[in-house]
Amino acid sequence: MSAFLLCFAAWSAMALGMDRHHEDATGREGAARRLQQLRRAGWLLLLLSLWLAAHPAGGMPASLGVTAWAVALSVAALAVTATVTWQPHRTPVLAGVALVAGLAAWAWGW
Amino acid sequence: MTSSTLPSQTPAERAPAATAANTASEAARSAKKPKAPNDREGFRQAMSWLHTWAGLILGWLLFAIFLTGTLSFFKNEFNLWMRPEMHGLQPVDATDPQVAQKALDALVRRVPNVTQWIMHLPDDRDPAVNILWRDTGNGRFETLRMNPQTGEAIDARQTMGGDFFYRFHFELRTAQKGRWTLEGRWVVGVATMLMFVALISGVITHRRIFKDFFTFRPTKGGQRAWLDAHNVSGVLVLPFYLMITFSGLMIFHTLYMPAGIATAYKGENGVDSNAYFADLQGEKAESRPRRRPGDKVEPLPAIALPSILTEARTRWDGGRIGSLQARRDAKGRAVVEVTRHEGDRLQYRPPRLLFDASIGQWLDQADATGPAVKTYGVLYGLHMARFADIGLRWALFGFGLLGSLMIATGMVLWSVKRSAKSQTQASRTGIAANKDNRGGVVPTMAPFGERLVAAINIATLAGLPLACGVYIASNRLVPLNAEGRADVELAWFFSAWGLALLWALACAVVRPGRMGWSVPLGAAGLVWGLLPVINALTTHTHLGVTLPAGEWVWASMDLAFLATGLLLGWLSWRLRPGLAPKGKAAAAKAPRTSTAAALPATPDVSVSTSGA
Numbered sequence: 015m016s017a018f019l020l021c022f023a024a025w026s027a028m029a030l031g032m033d034r035h036h037e038d039a040t041g042r043e044g045a046a047r048r049l050q051q052l053r054r055a056g057w058l059l060l061l062l063s064l065w066l067a068a069h070p071a072g073g074m075p076a077s078l079g080v081t082a083w084a085v086a087l088s089v090a091a092l093a094v095t096a097t098v099t100w101q102p103h104r105t106p107v108l109a110g111v112a113l114v115a116g117l118a119a120w121a122w123g124w
Numbered sequence: 125m126t127s128s129t130l131p132s133q134t135p136a137e138r139a140p141a142a143t144a145a146n147t148a149s150e151a152a153r154s155a156k157k158p159k160a161p162n163d164r165e166g167f168r169q170a171m172s173w174l175h176t177w178a179g180l181i182l183g184w185l186l187f188a189i190f191l192t193g194t195l196s197f198f199k200n201e202f203n204l205w206m207r208p209e210m211h212g213l214q215p216v217d218a219t220d221p222q223v224a225q226k227a228l229d230a231l232v233r234r235v236p237n238v239t240q241w242i243m244h245l246p247d248d249r250d251p252a253v254n255i256l257w258r259d260t261g262n263g264r265f266e267t268l269r270m271n272p273q274t275g276e277a278i279d280a281r282q283t284m285g286g287d288f289f290y291r292f293h294f295e296l297r298t299a300q301k302g303r304w305t306l307e308g309r310w311v312v313g314v315a316t317m318l319m320f321v322a323l324i325s326g327v328i329t330h331r332r333i334f335k336d337f338f339t340f341r342p343t344k345g346g347q348r349a350w351l352d353a354h355n356v357s358g359v360l361v362l363p364f365y366l367m368i369t370f371s372g373l374m375i376f377h378t379l380y381m382p383a384g385i386a387t388a389y390k391g392e393n394g395v396d397s398n399a400y401f402a403d404l405q406g407e408k409a410e411s412r413p414r415r416r417p418g419d420k421v422e423p424l425p426a427i428a429l430p431s432i433l434t435e436a437r438t439r440w441d442g443g444r445i446g447s448l449q450a451r452r453d454a455k456g457r458a459v460v461e462v463t464r465h466e467g468d469r470l471q472y473r474p475p476r477l478l479f480d481a482s483i484g485q486w487l488d489q490a491d492a493t494g495p496a497v498k499t500y501g502v503l504y505g506l507h508m509a510r511f512a513d514i515g516l517r518w519a520l521f522g523f524g525l526l527g528s529l530m531i532a533t534g535m536v537l538w539s540v541k542r543s544a545k546s547q548t549q550a551s552r553t554g555i556a557a558n559k560d561n562r563g564g565v566v567p568t569m570a571p572f573g574e575r576l577v578a579a580i581n582i583a584t585l586a587g588l589p590l591a592c593g594v595y596i597a598s599n600r601l602v603p604l605n606a607e608g609r610a611d612v613e614l615a616w617f618f619s620a621w622g623l624a625l626l627w628a629l630a631c632a633v634v635r636p637g638r639m640g641w642s643v644p645l646g647a648a649g650l651v652w653g654l655l656p657v658i659n660a661l662t663t664h665t666h667l668g669v670t671l672p673a674g675e676w677v678w679a680s681m682d683l684a685f686l687a688t689g690l691l692l693g694w695l696s697w698r699l700r701p702g703l704a705p706k707g708k709a710a711a712a713k714a715p716r717t718s719t720a721a722a723l724p725a726t727p728d729v730s731v732s733t734s735g736a
Binding site: 025028029032034035075077078081082084085086087088089091092094095096098099 | 335337338339340341342356360361363364469470471502506511516519520522523526
C-alpha cells in the first residue's frame, strides 16, 4: 500500500515535470528549471519507495516486497495517467496527499 | 504499442493529431529504395513491420491465451464456485495434524492398494483437502476432495472448473483427459515467442515512449484514441508483460530447447534427462524412480502423519505446510515428502522434507539452491503468482485484462488503419473517412483479407467472453448425472465459440455492419449477467445465502460475473445498430479507467472494420 502511494506521488511529479501535463495541471507553462526539479524529485521518490519496499515490515521476505513494489509501480502509473487525463487540475494535490499518506502507511507497516 | 505499426498513407492523408502515427509512409517508400535514407529510421520501420505482423499472425490466439491465463489467477476460486457441493466447509486450524490423518485414513479405506498419493492441505483459498492418488506404478492420478473436519469424500459434480482455463492457456486443452497437449504447448510456445517479439519491437518502434508516457486522449476519438489506449496499456504495464511472456517461455524450456540438456546430461544410455530434472528440483537423481507403463509397485504401508508434520513444522520454524506426498522411491522404500506452502516465498517450487514413511524418521531435504535453478524458480514463481495475497492477485488480474485489451486494441488498430486507407478516395484523413462512412456514403467493399481479419476479430474479441460465460453457465445447467459431464461443459464452451465465429464470418461476408459486434457482445453480456440468477435457481450457494453469511469468496464470484455482464452489455449497447455515432461527443463521456477508455472509439471500428 505504501509502495503504491509513494509511486503515485513519484509518477505524478514526473508527469508534472513534462511540458504538456504541467500546462494541463497548472494552466501555465513551467520553467525548464522547475520541470527538471520535478522530474528529479520523481526519480528520487521512486528510488525511496523501492528502498522501503526492499525492507518490508513483519516476516515478509524482501523478494516479495520488491515484487509487490513492481506491481504497485504499474498500478500507480496507470492511476497517474487516469488523473492527468480526467482530473489534471487535481494532480498536484493528489500527489501531495499520496506522499503524506504513503509515508504514514509505511510508518504503520502497511 | 506503437504509433508506427500502421500501414502507409501519403503525407496529405495524415491527420494532424496523428503525427506520430505515420512513419509507415516512409516505410513504404524506403522499402522501394535500395537503401534507407537514415539507418536509425530504417531500423525503426523494420521493427514496425515486425511488430505489425508478429502481432497479427497469432494475435487472436494470444488474446485467448492471455484472457484464459488471466482467469487462471482465480483458478482456485473458480474451482470452488463451480463445485457448489463444497459450500459450507468450515475453515480448519492449519496446524492440526489430524486433518491430514483423517483424510489419509478415508483414502486408504477407499483404496487399500494405493501406491502413491499427493495431498494438498486446506488453506485460505481452498477449504477442502485435495488428494491425487493412483494404485498403479505409472498411470493417471485420480482426484478426491475431502471434508477437512471428517475426512469424508465430497461428492462434487464432474467438472474441470477453473482448471480448464488454466490448462487451455498453456496447452490449448480441449478435453478433460488431455489430448494433443504436447502439440498444444508447442503452439502456445510459438505464440508466446511472437508475443515477446511484438513486445520488444513495439518498444523500439514507439518513438515517443517517454514523451507520451502518461498521454491518453480519448476525446480525440478514432485512431488516435485507439493508439493511445494501445500505447498506454502497453507501456505502463510493460514490466508485467515482459515478465509473464518470458517466464511463460522459460517454464517449458525443457520442451522448447532440449539441446542443452542433450549436450550436458549424457548418460550411459543416451540422454539422462532424469538427472537434469532432479537438478532442476534440487533432488537426488538416484532417488527418482524410473518406471515403465505397466510396472507393478507395492502398495504403501500404514503411515502415521502427526509426528512427521510436527517435525516438519519445527524444522521450518513455524512455516506453513502446503502438501504431502507418499510414494516409493527408486529402491522401493516408502517415503513421505512434505512440501512447504507455495505462498511462503517467491521461488517455485517450495522446499521439501523427506521422511521414512514407516518409522517417521527425517531423511533428507530437497530444495533448488544453485543460481541457475533459483533464477528458474523465481521466474516460475512470478508467473504462477502463488505468493500473491488478495490485493496483489486482483492487481495482477487487472494487468492481465489490460494485456488482453492491449492485444485487442492492436488487432483493431490493424483493421482501423487499413479500412481508413481504403476509404481515402472519399476523404482526406483516416478519421474523416470513418465519419463519411457513418454518414451513409456507400463505400466500396473492403478487400477479402481485411474483411476476414475483421470477422476473426469479432469471433475472438467478442466470441471468447461469450464462450467463457457459456462454459460457466453450463456448469449449473448440464444435468449432474450426464455422461462425461466435464467434457459436455467443454462442448458448450467450444460450441458457443464456434457459433460466434460463424456469426462473424456471415456478418463480414453477407451483411457488414455494427450488428457483427453488437450481437455477440450482447449475448455475452446476457449470459454473464444471468449467471447469478442461474446460480440462484440451481444451487444453494447464491447471493441470497452467501451475502448475509459474509461468504465473500462465493459472493464476490457472483458479483464479478454480474459486473462483467453489465460491462459487456453496456459495450453492446454502445455498438448497437442505428445508434447515431457521436464521435468526439461520445468519446468525451469516456469511462473512468484507461482500460475501459479504449472502448468509446469502438463504434468507428465496428463500421469500418466490417467493410461497410
